[in-house]
Amino acid sequence: MTSFIGRILKKPPSSALQAKERLHLVLVHDRTDLSSEDLKKLKDRLIQAISDFVEIDADETEIQIQVEGREQTLIANIPLRSPRRRRK
Amino acid sequence: MNGKVVAIISGKGGVGKTTTAANLGIALATLGQKVVCIDTDIGLRNLDVVLGLENRIVYDLVDVVEGRCRLTQAMVRDRRYENLHLIPAAQTRDKSAVSASDMVRLCEELRSMADWIVIDSPAGIERGFRNAIAPADQVLVITNPEVSSLRDADRIIGLVEAEEKGPAQLIINRINPEMVKRGDMLSISDVIELLAIPLIGIVPEDETVLISTNSGQPVVLNEKSKAGLAFLNIGKRLLGEEVPWVSLNVKAGLLSRLGQLFSGET
Numbered sequence: 001m002t003s004f005i006g007r008i009l010k011k012p013p014s015s016a017l018q019a020k021e022r023l024h025l026v027l028v029h030d031r032t033d034l035s036s037e038d039l040k041k042l043k044d045r046l047i048q049a050i051s052d053f054v055e056i057d058a059d060e061t062e063i064q065i066q067v068e069g070r071e072q073t074l075i076a077n078i079p080l081r082s083p084r085r086r087r088k
Numbered sequence: 089m090n091g092k093v094v095a096i097i098s099g100k101g102g103v104g105k106t107t108t109a110a111n112l113g114i115a116l117a118t119l120g121q122k123v124v125c126i127d128t129d130i131g132l133r134n135l136d137v138v139l140g141l142e143n144r145i146v147y148d149l150v151d152v153v154e155g156r157c158r159l160t161q162a163m164v165r166d167r168r169y170e171n172l173h174l175i176p177a178a179q180t181r182d183k184s185a186v187s188a189s190d191m192v193r194l195c196e197e198l199r200s201m202a203d204w205i206v207i208d209s210p211a212g213i214e215r216g217f218r219n220a221i222a223p224a225d226q227v228l229v230i231t232n233p234e235v236s237s238l239r240d241a242d243r244i245i246g247l248v249e250a251e252e253k254g255p256a257q258l259i260i261n262r263i264n265p266e267m268v269k270r271g272d273m274l275s276i277s278d279v280i281e282l283l284a285i286p287l288i289g290i291v292p293e294d295e296t297v298l299i300s301t302n303s304g305q306p307v308v309l310n311e312k313s314k315a316g317l318a319f320l321n322i323g324k325r326l327l328g329e330e331v332p333w334v335s336l337n338v339k340a341g342l343l344s345r346l347g348q349l350f351s352g353e354t
Contacts, residue, residue: 014271019235020278026235027242027282069284070249 028065032072039063046076055081089122091199094206094326095224097248097256099240101211103232104261107297108319109208110138111308112228115323117172118308121203124163126194127177128220129210130185136176140304141166150178150185152194159197168309173202183215188222195223204326213247221248226326227256228288233263233274242283259289259322277350289322290333291315 013021029035034042043063050056062077096109106129113125126149127135136142147162152175166172178185191207198205209220221227227248231241241258248256260279267273280287294315300307307316308323321331 016268016271016274016278019274020282023235023238023282026239030239030243031246070245 024067028067028072031070032065034065039065043076046078050078057081089200089203091122091124091202091205092225093195093199093223094204094226094228095209095220095253096207096228096230097209097217097220097244098211098230098237099213099244100237103230103237104291105211105230106134106138106208107301107306108228108230108259108261108291108322109135109206110306111316111319112323112326113139113172113174113204113206114166114169114306115308115320116204116206116326117166117169118320119323119327120171121327122171122201123169123204123206124173124175124198124202125206125208126175127208128186128191128216129208130177130216131179131182132210133177133179135208136164136174137304138301139166139174139306141174141176142304145176148176148178149194150181153186153190159194183210183219186219188218191219192223213244217244217247221251221253224253227253228259228322229256229283229285230259230261231279231283232261233268233276233279238274238279238282245283245285255285257288258283258285259291260287261289261291262293263290264293275350288325289318291318291322 043061046063047056047058047061051058057079060079064075066073066075094112096105096112098105109125113123116123125135125139127133128149129135130150136145141164144164147157149162151157152159152162162175163173164176166174195205207220207224210216229241229245229248231237245254245256248254258280260276263276264273268275276287276290292314294307294313296310296313297307297315300310300313300316307313308319310316324331
């Protein structure tokens with residue numbers, strides 16, 4: 001919320017907000033023991049594995065860790081190629 | 089009597105574990121509880137000096153564990169509160185002198201003698217920390233609203249969960265309402281959102297803490313101190329009382345200031 005308003009007013013984010021955003025990322029990596037490099041590798045392999053079964057849009061594929069309290073969930077958003085595009 | 093064991097931990101050093109252990113011990117004693125504080129920071133003994141009991145030590149924790157004295161002989165009685173005792177850490181030994189099972193056995197014996205056993209843990213995540221949480225029924229994590237202390241708190245909360253001692257409860261220490269208002273310090277709700285464990289105490293940054301500690305009279309004994317009141321309230325919450333959160337207001341209205349401190353927004 002604060003960051004949204006901050007962006008609209010083009011104010012630089014407060015140092016507290018910077019701390020919060022940095023910590024958010026650090027804590028996710030600490031808790032899961034996954035670096036952003038690992039996450040990228042995971043994404044590439046996921047794309048590879050799924051492509052064996054169905055045609056997917058690799059460029060639009062997103063993978064991220066969602067935090068809910070102290071629980072982390074791996075969220076993958078993998079758009080499938082539409083049948084029309086597949087036929088061309 | 090079936091005393092409860094509370095461990096005070098933080099991961100990072102210097103965030104206020106010993107200050108909290110001392111003040112919580114005295115708070116519980118003033119609330120009529122029988123309390124034994126144990127300093128498990130072997131080699132870096134400090135709870136004695138914060139409590140103002142440093143001149144009365146004869147035996148220590150390692151003497152008890154190694155059988156050189158009886159448990160009651162190592163319990164230093166506080167002159168201000170006869171229901172408060174301290175078992176000091178050994179100063180000339182290291183952490184390997186005490187094991188987790190030693191601590192469990194010791195606390196089993198103490199449970200029949202006290203209502204509360206407050207354990208001051210050393211910093212770090214090694215043996216001393218393991219010793220402190222092994223006998224614990226409840227774990228209190230101290231953090232300051234800054235990045236390194238929060239990161240270490242998160243790590244140690246995970247370790248407490250892994251040992252099935254969770255959920256730990258959170259004490260946010262040294263919060264500065266002016267800085268929160270300016271957007272230069274993480275707010276209480278930021279900290280709770282990041283660490284995601286229940287809150288049991290908010291202690292404002294307060295000069296009276298250092299001043300009291302200088303003279304060996306923990307700040308909870310000072311009725312005019314905001315930090316002292318915050319520690320007393322943590323004691324009450326441990327006893328199951330519902331205590332409203334202390335207003336940390338300086339100038340503005342009470343409710344608005346408290347709201348700001350929680351949200352960090354003006």
